[in-house]
Amino acid sequence: MSSPLIFQSDFGLGDGAVSAMYGVANGVDTSLRIFDLTHEIPPYNIWEASYRLLQTILYWPEGSVFVSVVDPGVGSERRSVVAKTASNHYIVTPDNGTLTHIHKEIGITEIRTIDEKLNRLPNSGASHTFHGRDIYAFTAARLASNTITFETVGPENDLGSIVQLPFLSASLEDGTLSGMIDVLDVRYGNLWTNISRSLLLELGVEYGGYVKVAIDHDATRIYEKKMIYGKSFADNKVGEALIYINSLDNVAVAINQASFAEKYQIATGIDWKIRITKG
Structure with missing residues (x-):
């Protein structure tokens, strides 16, 4: 067959x-x-x-x-x-x-x-x-x-x-999760990171808790704000940001019913770094 x-x-x-x-x-x-x-x-x-x-x-x-x-x-x-x-x-x-x-x-x-x-x-x-x-x-x-x-x-x-593209592995050091924006959830504009759920658990964040998310492009800070850790988009008001666990068991960032990537002009790859700390 x-x-x-x-x-x-x-x-x-x-x-x-x-x-x-x-x-x-x-x-x-x-x-x-x-x-x-x-x-x-x-x-x-x-x-x-x-x-x-x-x-x-x-x-x-x-x-x-x-x-x-x-x-x-x-x-x-x-x-x-x-x-x-x-x-x-x-x-x-x-x-x-x-x-x-x-x-x-x-x-x-x-x-x-x-x-x-x-x-x-x-x-x-x-x-x-x-x-x-x-x-x-x-x-x-x-x-x-x-x-x-x-x-x-x-x-x-x-x-x-094997030819490999430059890659930044996710890590947890001194209370800060670090990783990169791996790809976009294209249709909805959510940011999919390479930070695993297990690393988020090590940080000690629970559903309903708050984290501070910072996003840098090269050395320029593009975004920095507190947001909730939700099970789904419904855990937050329409138009507000949250982190959640995506279908690959990694941390993602979204705006409920809007495009995070479009609003803040965020792209993907090793030049787009994300840092998460407990709020």
Whole structure:
């Protein structure tokens, strides 16, 4: 039986790129079950692609094959790889930082460079700008359909060679929780941090208690204010800020029925730091 095949990209759905990837996969095996993680990653945003894999992957059955194509370096010397995770999932992607969150939070047990002489869509050798179709969708479909094995993808690489984006781990020191704004809950503008619920518990904060939240962009203080720690948005008045635990068991910051990110012009990544102390 084939494994689920899940696509992620920054292509959007305004043209035929995603459909072409579906077509290639179906050309390998029409019985494949193909799904979309998202195709709305902001263009060239490798960091968000990395996070969305982490957000999703553990909810899929073992053996599932993911394709992630956010590839501003397409056609360059960057590697095309298949990674096997400690959770027994596979990710087909350019090795450009897309594996950062998975490598740190779940673990990668093996990584192989795709041998393009063996694993490339036939008659596509003159194309250098659509590896999502010609290499990743084709290889992933062959892997998901059991046409090839992981060992025949290509040569094995050292795990230390995996490209990783700069990353700031969360910590608790001297009564202050420190971390970064990992990603936005895009539709609602909530801030998802990399500070775990367990670290918040170590700080000694309980539901209904107050914390002081400070957010810096580089060395500039963008926001600083006290807010409540709620179980859900309903624990606060409409228009007021709160922290809560998101679906990945991490601390998040929100305004009840408004966009925190839009109101305070907050973005994501290692340059966006958050500090939390007991109120």
